[in-house]
Amino acid sequence: MRKIVYFDLETRRSAAQVGGWHRADLMGMSVGVTYSTKDKAYHIYTEDQANELIEEMRAADLVVGFNHIGFDYQVLQPFTFWTIAEATRNLDICLDIGSKLGHRVSLDSIAKATLGGHSKTAKGTDALKWWAEYESTGDVQKMLDITTYCCYDVKVTMEIYLYGAKHGHVLYENKQGVITEVPVDWQL
Numbered sequence: 001m002r003k004i005v006y007f008d009l010e011t012r013r014s015a016a017q018v019g020g021w022h023r024a025d026l027m028g029m030s031v032g033v034t035y036s037t038k039d040k041a042y043h044i045y046t047e048d049q050a051n052e053l054i055e056e057m058r059a060a061d062l063v064v065g066f067n068h069i070g071f072d073y074q075v076l077q078p079f080t081f082w083t084i085a086e087a088t089r090n091l092d093i094c095l096d097i098g099s100k101l102g103h104r105v106s107l108d109s110i111a112k113a114t115l116g117g118h119s120k121t122a123k124g125t126d127a128l129k130w131w132a133e134y135e136s137t138g139d140v141q142k143m144l145d146i147t148t149y150c151c152y153d154v155k156v157t158m159e160i161y162l163y164g165a166k167h168g169h170v171l172y173e174n175k176q177g178v179i180t181e182v183p184v185d186w187q188l
Contacts, residue, residue, distance in 0.1 A: 003038040005060035006158040009072050010127040010150050024074035030131045033150040044147055050079035057088050064161050066107045067094040100182055105172045111156045113171035113179050114163050
């Protein structure tokens, strides 16, 4: 059986705080989360554990995420000399679906349509707010809030991947509000 690692992270700073999305390398990581099919467990990493996170992904047969090549890896890049996207084998659901449709679709749109109403539990801006509160107060509950949110996004990403691998398609709601099927060729 292949070792698949499902992955997501949350940042410490917003695009506005660092001068734009092209400066993701300055955003910092508050929390990174993986789910590994090897040990069937979630793994939680803080910024000081970024190297361990990168090593877990390098050891995987496949890393599955949502916009992780274009964004999350850019956030992590300052923590390693490896070019992460080249040192890992990846399926970026956002890139895969976007290449088939010719436009981006949100994780939430795919999750709601494909998983029968399941959606994200919060927004990335909530995670940024929680990080700021944690930094100013030291309230550990705020770190737990970020971690819970990130774990759920990893779970949603995994469920979308598993659905697509099993059925050969995923669904999303298009701009006209119509549920639309997108063929995929993902494998377990």
